[in-house]
Amino acid sequence: MPHDALLTLARDVAVEAGELAARRRAEGVEIADHKSSPVDVVTLADRETEHLIRELLADARPNDGFLGEEGGEAGGSSGLTWVVDPIDGTVNYLYGIPHWAVSIAVVEGDPDPLTWRALAGCVTNPVTGEIYTASDAGGAFSGNQQLRVAEPASLAQSLIGTGFSYDAIVRGEQGEFVARLLPLVRDIRRFGTASLDLCAVATGRLNGYFERGLKPWDHAAAALVAREAGAVVTGLGGAPASAEFLLAAPAELASALERELANRVA
């Protein structure tokens, strides 16, 4: 199936899933369980939305694999795997903060960000109606508008996004690190949704973004959006972006940020 057909499927499923998640948000959100820490929650809507996504994708492409935040991994025979975060920005969603997303990507090869090739992806913000899409070598779009990263900015003029761990000790270290970085940049933003942070780099609403500890589903789709909009998306020292580290920015700023981050990364 050519990338554009995969992209259409990702977008259609993401939009339908986003409508379900938005309905559940309006009806009231219930915590289903806690995961890695007392502040790392999964809601009933996370589980219901991922179940819907898994069903729709399996109906359309029964031989593909699936890796979801809530339900884990199911292998396939096609060589393609759908990497899904049904509600990215779960804490925002729980608190009713209107900044969360549905993220769906399809990758070729093992569902490992160190080795996969992302073919197509969609990130939707059901609250604003924004639909970000990208395909490998096909460009990145917000609706029908093609995206391009912001004009190069110096580190001191850059608005940088980041996020923090659900683990209190790691969060403390990350906070100390951000305190050291803060005087070197224009300002820092912590919006709470990695996929939308990466799409913000693609739209120029952020000059750059970095985070440690992201899960594959947090960035699978949005890293492709950012990359296809002209950003460098990488780990440290030329490694692929992964849970170890993810940095996204136009090339010149990415180099400047990496120099600072590599010396100080928590």
Ligand code: LIP
């Ligand atoms: C979230 C990310 C966010 C990060 C949070 C959390 P979730 O994903 O989108 O950038 O800082 O710690 O990982 O848990 O809402 O799917």
